[in-house]
Amino acid sequence: MLPSAPLPPFLFNGPANKHQTFLFLTSLCFGAEMISLSLLFNKLAGFYGILALITGFSLSLFQLSMYIYSLLALVLLAVLMPHISKGSPLHNLGLAYFYLFDTLLNTIYTAVFAGSWFFTLSAVAKDAEAQTPGAATINATAGFTKPDVAGEIAGAPSANGDPSLANGVAFTESVPSILLIVLFTLVRLYFALILFSYARQVLRQYVSTKSSQRTSLHMEGADDEAGPFAEGSSLGSGWRGKLGRGMTRVGKDWWLGGNKDDEEWARSANQRFVNKELPGTMQREQRARSGTGPPPMRTQTDGQV
Numbered sequence: 001m002l003p004s005a006p007l008p009p010f011l012f013n014g015p016a017n018k019h020q021t022f023l024f025l026t027s028l029c030f031g032a033e034m035i036s037l038s039l040l041f042n043k044l045a046g047f048y049g050i051l052a053l054i055t056g057f058s059l060s061l062f063q064l065s066m067y068i069y070s071l072l073a074l075v076l077l078a079v080l081m082p083h084i085s086k087g088s089p090l091h092n093l094g095l096a097y098f099y100l101f102d103t104l105l106n107t108i109y110t111a112v113f114a115g116s117w118f119f120t121l122s123a124v125a126k127d128a129e130a131q132t133p134g135a136a137t138i139n140a141t142a143g144f145t146k147p148d149v150a151g152e153i154a155g156a157p158s159a160n161g162d163p164s165l166a167n168g169v170a171f172t173e174s175v176p177s178i179l180l181i182v183l184f185t186l187v188r189l190y191f192a193l194i195l196f197s198y199a200r201q202v203l204r205q206y207v208s209t210k211s212s213q214r215t216s217l218h219m220e221g222a223d224d225e226a227g228p229f230a231e232g233s234s235l236g237s238g239w240r241g242k243l244g245r246g247m248t249r250v251g252k253d254w255w256l257g258g259n260k261d262d263e264e265w266a267r268s269a270n271q272r273f274v275n276k277e278l279p280g281t282m283q284r285e286q287r288a289r290s291g292t293g294p295p296p297m298r299t300q301t302d303g304q305v
Contacts, residue, residue: 020197028198029084035191036081036095039102043077046070066109073102084198089228090240092202093247096195103188110181118174122167200255203228203248207256227256 022031049067
């Protein structure tokens with residue numbers, strides 16, 4: 001007899017799961033791998049920063065901190081990425097939270113650099129000196145700050161007054177730069193949402209698998225609603241269990257709570273599966289045992305009339 005327990009909703013490609021894709025084309029797992037790979041290449045810039053120090057190139061404390069963080073992030077990604085395809089709950093949770101943290105940190109770095117850039121633009125147009133983080137590096141590497149080209153920047157506003165951030169944003173070239181920064185930030189937020197969705201899928205799949213195993217073996221275990229990191233479970237011991245419980249404590253209903261659409265889809269899909277796979281003989285057998293149908297068919301044996 002086939003089991004009648006509802007099948008997990010992520011095993012089907014139905015209406016309830018049409019949003020669980022990357023760019024509406026591929027699986028969340030593939031999307032998580034591509035997003036992590038792009039972040040890995042991005043963090044390789046830390047090596048170039050260290051090489052710049054070796055060659056004697058001067059870096060500000062702001063730049064040095066970013067390069068050191070990139071190296072640490074590179075090591076962490078090398079540890080977490082292999083577990084995407086393995087479906088490890090803790091590692092995929094950690095990857096999602098790390099990407100969100102990196103997105104917020106990268107936004108701060110970008111905002112500080114953009115502010116320094118626009119302020120330097122304003123200072124150059126007004127023949128003044130910018131006192132902002134990274135301004136020394138901009139003056140040393142950007143060609144427009146040289147005396148022979150200062151004051152000739154296209155779209156420069158009036159040279160009257162003191163340099164300011166608002167004055168630098170008023171440059172003609174500043175608007176496309178700001179739009180690109182906003183666009184890339186929105187893309188990174190979407191990527192973070194993909195990683196969180198995949199981590200949620202991994203968690204629910206793990207809980208569903210363990211629940212099915214305990215049901216088939218008539219075993220007792222930790223409450224499924226407590227999650228895979230519940231105390232007493234295989235993943236709930238030690239610092240890993242505490243870390244997992246901490247990461248799922250925020251938005252616990254979203255991580256482990258039920259979804260009516262998913263449950264309805266799983267119920268209907270499971271019913272279609274059972275009705276499709278059970279042959280007519282087995283259906284009559286079940287009806288006979290429940291007392292709602294005729295007795296099962298019997299075959300005559302040799303020697304009987």
